[in-house]
Amino acid sequence: MELTINHQQKFFKEAAVSLAELMQWEAPGKSKGIAVAVNNQVVPKTQWASTVLQDSDSILIITATQGG
Known part of the structure; x- marks a missing residue:
């Protein structure tokens, strides 16, 4: 799976991970x-575990x- 994190591409062996895992x-x-x-939509911390990330x-x- 390929994700762009803070404008840098990263590759993960796992096919799907939750935002909490990431x-x-x-x-x-x-x-x-x-x-x-995620994809320009703010995800509340309470939803991190249930947010499954997709390739790209x-x-x-x-x-x-x-x-200061």
């Missing part, structure tokens, strides 16, 4: 301050940072 690989240990959009999906992961 987030465990892409942002391990992070659960707060993250927003995710585009995922945008935004992480809040502190600064």
Whole structure:
């Protein structure tokens, strides 16, 4: 399966993964301050486990940072 994550193509052996699984690989240990959009649609965290990603999906992961 090929996914575009933050404008970079990545390949996965699995034919289908949930958004929750992907987030465990892409942002391990992070659960707060993250927003995710799949194909330009924001997916609430409560729906990550039930959102199955398809080949060629585009995922945008935004992480809040502190600064000043």
